[in-house]
Amino acid sequence: MGPERPVSAEVLEERELVLAAQAGDHVAFAGLVRRHQRRAYAVARAIVLSHDDAEDAVQEGFLHAFRALERFRPEQAFGAWLHRIVANAALDIARRRKVRDADELPETLSSPHRDPAEAEELRARLGRALATLGERQRAVIVLHDVEGYKHAEIGALLGIPEGTARSDLHHARAHLRRQLSNLRSEQ
Amino acid sequence: MNGTRNDDGRSPGADPQVTAALRALYAAPQDDAYWQATEQRMMRRISAAVSGAVHELRPSWWSGFTEFRSTDWRTAGLIAATLTLIAAGASFVRDKEASAQARELAARAAAESAMPLPLDDATMTRARVHLAPDAPERFLNPFDY
Numbered sequence: 191m192g193p194e195r196p197v198s199a200e201v202l203e204e205r206e207l208v209l210a211a212q213a214g215d216h217v218a219f220a221g222l223v224r225r226h227q228r229r230a231y232a233v234a235r236a237i238v239l240s241h242d243d244a245e246d247a248v249q250e251g252f253l254h255a256f257r258a259l260e261r262f263r264p265e266q267a268f269g270a271w272l273h274r275i276v277a278n279a280a281l282d283i284a285r286r287r288k289v290r291d292a293d294e295l296p297e298t299l300s301s302p303h304r305d306p307a308e309a310e311e312l313r314a315r316l317g318r319a320l321a322t323l324g325e326r327q328r329a330v331i332v333l334h335d336v337e338g339y340k341h342a343e344i345g346a347l348l349g350i351p352e353g354t355a356r357s358d359l360h361h362a363r364a365h366l367r368r369q370l371s372n373l374r375s376e377q
Numbered sequence: 378m379n380g381t382r383n384d385d386g387r388s389p390g391a392d393p394q395v396t397a398a399l400r401a402l403y404a405a406p407q408d409d410a411y412w413q414a415t416e417q418r419m420m421r422r423i424s425a426a427v428s429g430a431v432h433e434l435r436p437s438w439w440s441g442f443t444e445f446r447s448t449d450w451r452t453a454g455l456i457a458a459t460l461t462l463i464a465a466g467a468s469f470v471r472d473k474e475a476s477a478q479a480r481e482l483a484a485r486a487a488a489e490s491a492m493p494l495p496l497d498d499a500t501m502t503r504a505r506v507h508l509a510p511d512a513p514e515r516f517l518n519p520f521d522y
Contacts, residue, residue, distance in 0.1 A: 335396045
């Protein structure tokens with residue numbers, strides 16, 4: 191056995207919240223929601239195609255987590271456990287909405303690109319290109335390139351081997367590159 | 378919250394422009410009011426679910442059935458079907474035995490009623506009729522006589 195790693199104050203605080211929530215303290219669970227809802231949203235948003243579906247997935251995920259809270263062992267990482275549940279909720283929603291028009295992709299924050307028209311065009315094309323990706327490949331590229339998850343973490347979230355996550359990322363990038371190549375040549 | 382922990386999209390194959398566009402497309406809302414509202418909605422849902430769960434726990438005669446899972450229902454169904462078959466088989470055997478007993482009683486009664494009744498004294502003392510010698514022949518071919 192290796193030396194025990196020091197536990198940060200944040201982790202200890204979270205563990206206390208988990209224990210209190212397990213004892214039926216709703217305020218403590220609200221604290222957990224506050225801590226994790228943004229990251230949970232990011233996980234869900236990587237899997238589903240719209241903001242509304244991501245919201246639904248987060249709500250479903252937290253509700254499932256609340257109901258399963260007594261089965262959670264406090265020595266585990268609550269975030270990883272919760273994000274897996276949210277990812278499953280999002281995958282479930284994505285399966286139900288298999289086909290979705292890329293034009294329905296919601297408006298998000300302003301693009302970091304210099305030329306608004308160019309950025310808008312790229313975003314619109316990207317939305318359409320993403321819609322033609324398989325749901326798993328889309329989730330992998332967003333979780334990796336946008337949210338910064340590692341391959342092993344993505345594998346754990348989506349229930350796939352690490353190698354599959356790696357290969358999905360490669361294929362997703364190649365697909366997007368092909369789909370967006372016309373835009374580049376026009377510039 | 379979008380802190381990147383991997384290669385920041387700079388690994389071979391990653392296109393910085395596409396990655397930037399992806400980040401813009403998938404950016405989470407940044408307004409704190411939005412997240413407060415989401416948290417409140419979440420907690421309202423949880424409260425509703427908890428009160429629903431308490432309501433479900435109120436005892437009622439059917440409440441026991443709600444705790445059955447599909448596998449439990451299947452098992453219960455199989456047990457019920459087996460018990461019904463056993464009961465039907467037992468009933469069939471009992472009916473058959475009762476029927477055989479009734480038939481036997483009826484046959485015995487019929488046999489007893491067919492036995493000759495005791496004859497009275499007059500019958501016993503009456504003189505026997507002497508038949509003619511050709512009597513059997515006459516009885517067999519009455520039109521010839």
